[in-house]
Amino acid sequence: MDLSAINPVLLIASLMVAATPLLFAAIGELVVEKAGVLNLGVEGMMIIGAIAGFATAVETGSPLLGFVAAAGAGALLSVLFAILTQFAQANQVASGLSLTLFGLGLSALMGQSYVGVKPPQMEKLNIPVLSDLPVVGPILFGHDLMLYVAIALIAAVWAMIKFSRLGLVLRAVGENHDAAHALGYKVVRIRILAILFGGACAGLGGAYISLIRVPQWTEGMTAGIGWIALALVVFASWKPWRVLLGAYLFGGVTVVQLNLQAAGVAIPVEYLAMSPYLITILVLVILSADKSSAPAALGRNFHASR
């Protein structure tokens, strides 16, 4: 066992990469849930995003186009959920679960010819001077563009919910859809837009895994990140910055346990592999003492006549 082989700077840099897919998926789901919709299809939308982004990047040679396609594919799949729950009044839990199963199956079909292919690489940001700084350089300025987009998204969603009119209406719809309707807000339209945003974010998260984190395509490669994202939103009490904290914690433990595995620590690999899930949930459960902040209309369908 040789722990000295673990470089703390590289560790922090790689935990940020490991956390980014989770960050995308969770911030999207946070907006969806703030609007009072529970979409359990995050995992399915992520994996569709993963394959759509991968395929597009391979065919066009541009990872950026891949991300655009991934967001589109995730949003497209979420349209299915929106139609089922907002127009057909289907149960949100059942619809979300079937969306996940459908996404996993469809992605396996779409990805058959891409197994073993190497995708084009995304350029890392290279700012002269800044990126060459010791310690700070690789941690803060040495990543790919999408990682910064994820963090910016957290900040933007936070500001939107806290300060903007749009955020207020979004919260109102998620709190009491009947009252929001009575005041003349378009509950269904706002919810559909939130669902689409959630789908696009989940797609981005998936593509981040297949294009940057891993980078290759294997069936079922999201490996439960979508579910962790769902749990993260709840345990983060629907607060964007806590989502960031939880995601980085999860990423951190993941990277540490991988390093420990490589260093040959005498703990069975299975325990190490489950540790990120356990520790993240444990910490967030402790943090989420203020449970009352759940949107009151979460998971309830709205129909104007009632």
Add this chain to the structure above:
Amino acid sequence: MTEVLLSLKGLTKAYPGVVANDSVSFDIGEGEVHALLGENGAGKSTLVKMIYGLVKPDSGEMTLRGKAFAPGEPRQARADGIAMVFQHFSLFDALNVAENIALGMENPPKLRDLAAKIREVSETYGLPLDPYRTVGDLSAGERQRVEIIRCLLQDPKLLIMDEPTSVLTPQEVDILFQTLEKLRAEGTSILYISHKLEEIRTLCDHATILRLGKNVGECVPAETSASEMAELMVGSALTPPERGDREFGAVALDISGLSVPSPSAFGTALRNVHLTVRRGEILGIGGVAGNGQDELLSVLSGETLTEADAVKLGKDPIGRLGPVARRALGVLAAPEERLGHAAAPDMSLTENAMLTGATREGLVKNGFLKWAAAKEFAERVIKEFDVRTPGPENAARSLSGGNLQKFVIGREVLQRPEVLVVNQPTWGVDASAAAAIRQSLLDLAAGGAAVICISQDLDELMEISDSFAALNEGRLSAPRPAAGLTVEEIGLMMGGAHGMEVAHV
């Protein structure tokens, strides 16, 4: 009458199976307080929803100051100077007062400016409010202030108020009326919806009466007696329940020093509650909604367990017994919420009869259900309480509110309770059904049972109860004999004006 502000001509709206409004026409004058009077289900709410743009009429037209007026959505109605205070408050519990008010405005200013404006308007009209408090923590009266201020900030020409006094103490009603008088003096028209006749007689200039969706008459309330209006509203004369003389027996139920923490974040804690009720006595418990009524009911029914000695049946402690054990002993309860609490909406009446009647009516044998007996019991309830339904196999949800309420109360009354607890027994029930329910409670007491009736309808409590107590913020006032209590005394027992002040200007 002065100039006409809003004129309705032949408004009709039909829903599948029911015509909610059948060519309703009337005019509202400038600066007039116009009453819209009618029983539950008469179509009042549908009518005002059409004026506010929430519902589109099937036919008919409206004119506002002579111009055609057909709001497609509330936003348009608000832009034309129509504001509405809803019956069931349209507020967001988790947001604060200022955010709630901002949601009801077209172009709200920055929150800080808005908060200052809220303070200013609320002071002017004597409705003090802290803009930064979370609405979920406010009392019913305070919530209504939020709604009213939300409307006032838009400078409305017509203010619609849907049953505004049903959640207020008598003192709060007085203050509300002074605010409305002030608005009228400023030239604002008010459409005032209620079924409380005395209120309308003191406040309104003109009244339109709806029955089964039709305009059945107009009158000047100050010149018409309450019973004349009631007859127009109901369509027939009403016989008030007969009390008869009763002897009170031994103490049936005894609660002493009961304190229960609030079951949820927005619930009410019960604080040091004492009450006794004797055999043959009806104890009426008044109070504004949300002051611990639901919590008290669940303590009495056994849904909330307490220390054994806190609740006693006769001399036996029953505080640790759950609802089924209490039913076996004869303590029955009928909660307020008909669909979901008192009855399972999607189950048939037979199944619902089984749910509470199993123990006392012997509908279970060795763990097996006796459906034939349950059906018989359900049929008995339907027959004796005149529940209008094709038969006991119908789902509870399919019954109208009044009919289901008759079934829910009848189901308990027919189980020969020793102690019966009812919460809002006639809420949303038309006048004749309400009279029948009240009569059945009186008959039950005459038969020697103790009855606790929790209600927000003070007239109802005065009509049937022998002693009266009021809940205020989880505290129960000392019970007093109901005969001879004045409205002022009752109001003070209910907590007075809750810090409201009379309009300053």
